[in-house]
């Protein structure tokens with residue numbers, strides 16, 4: 001069994017555990033723990049002294065809070081601002097039908113107390129942000145991340161690295177889950193794994209993509225188990241590896257996860273020393289209006305087109321040059337319809353799909369754009385300066401002719 | 402004998418709804434090139450327009466992140482498994 005390097009923030013847990021005493025009722029309640037040598041009275045006191053922060057009381061947070069409460073974790077912090085909705089009940093099992101409309105914090109606290117009145121629930125009814133995260137995190141031994149968006153994932157990661165609190169991570173999509181224990185001493189963090197988030201809109205959320213209700217139960221319990229192991233200091237944490245779960249194939253797989261010496265937050269020379277603007281980092285400024293601005297006129301610059309494609313924004317590129325020009329150089333994934341053939345072939349194109357038209361220097365494509373707009377295309381723009389400008393401004397590897 | 406490429410749920414619509422695809426190739430780069438040639442809709446999800454692998458998609462050869470074994474130049478053997486592992490954030 002590998003040795004567990006105790007995170008510095010948890011070093012005083014053993015001290016606090018000595019002060020935690022178990023009542024007769026608690027000894028009875030936890031008897032199945034007490035008779036396991038690896039847990040025993042000492043371990044149960046650690047659980048009682050432990051302070052765990054759940055980010056979210058949703059799909060993952062529900063089973064995490066339920067099982068940690070039942071196991072006797074003394075203090076459960078919950079960051080949650082939402083109300084219970086009918087559409088939550090399919091998977092957020094800490095809430096019941098009668099809780100619909102209540103705050104999730106209140107509903108979760110009531111369920112936790114009905115399971116185990118010894119648990120202290122600390123509610124944080126806020127949106128976690130760069131302004132409040134460090135203050136909320138300090139004083140907890142373990143953070144369990146059950147959020148549902150990239151800005152908060154990166155915020156939780158960085159706040160854990162900066163405060164030295166381990167991050168018990170899981171995330172889910174439809175039938176698949178990922179889990180790992182991040183930000184342990186000498187262990188990798190989320191940024192070591194994914195240095196950058198995907199552009200907004202590319203990866204659907206559970207609200208958009210759906211999730212099988214049982215899946216967060218499985219992944220949340222992986223998180224609960226890892227949190228309990230960290231608190232007890234037993235076993236081998238899910239460190240330096242990520243567990244992938246495929247519900248349809250009913251397969252668990254394990255991938256290596258390495259600490260990246262160049263990681264911007266936990267590497268040898270970190271560039272991130274305080275929390276940043278995560279909405280901006282994730283390209284989500286003004287996330288309520290995800291539709292990105294479109295050029296007002298009939299033109300788009302090469303730099304703008306590159307930015308669209310970098311962000312994964314759907315854009316169709318139409319090349320109206322001649323085939324022999326296309327052979328010299330072409331933009332990736334561009335469809336070739338020479339200008340002269342466009343009047344016969346424009347119906348091959350999707351009039352609703354954002355389309356950028358280009359030629360060599362922008363003159364032929366301007367005609368094509370005017371023609372397509374006459375046919376009812378409303379999202380079609382001319383690449384200003386054509387592929388020559390693209391070569392100048394974006395990709396010097398494109399030969400100019 | 403080809404290499405098995407695991408396609409994650411979010412990308413299956415771009416790979417003919419398949420969860421795995423068999424592809425021939427001698428290196429990670431070759432396998433991915435043939436995969437995206439057969440399924441062009443996958444390409445923009447894996448590569449930037451300049452042809453670099455996107456930083457929010459990790460590629461694993463068996464259980465190893467290709468960033469640590471030579472990236473696209475990493476050689477593959479018949480029977481190896483290549484996994485596309487995109488960042489996902491869901492949890493509520």
Ligand SMILES: [Zn+2]
Nearest residue numbers: 189192263266
């Ligand atoms: Zn890191």
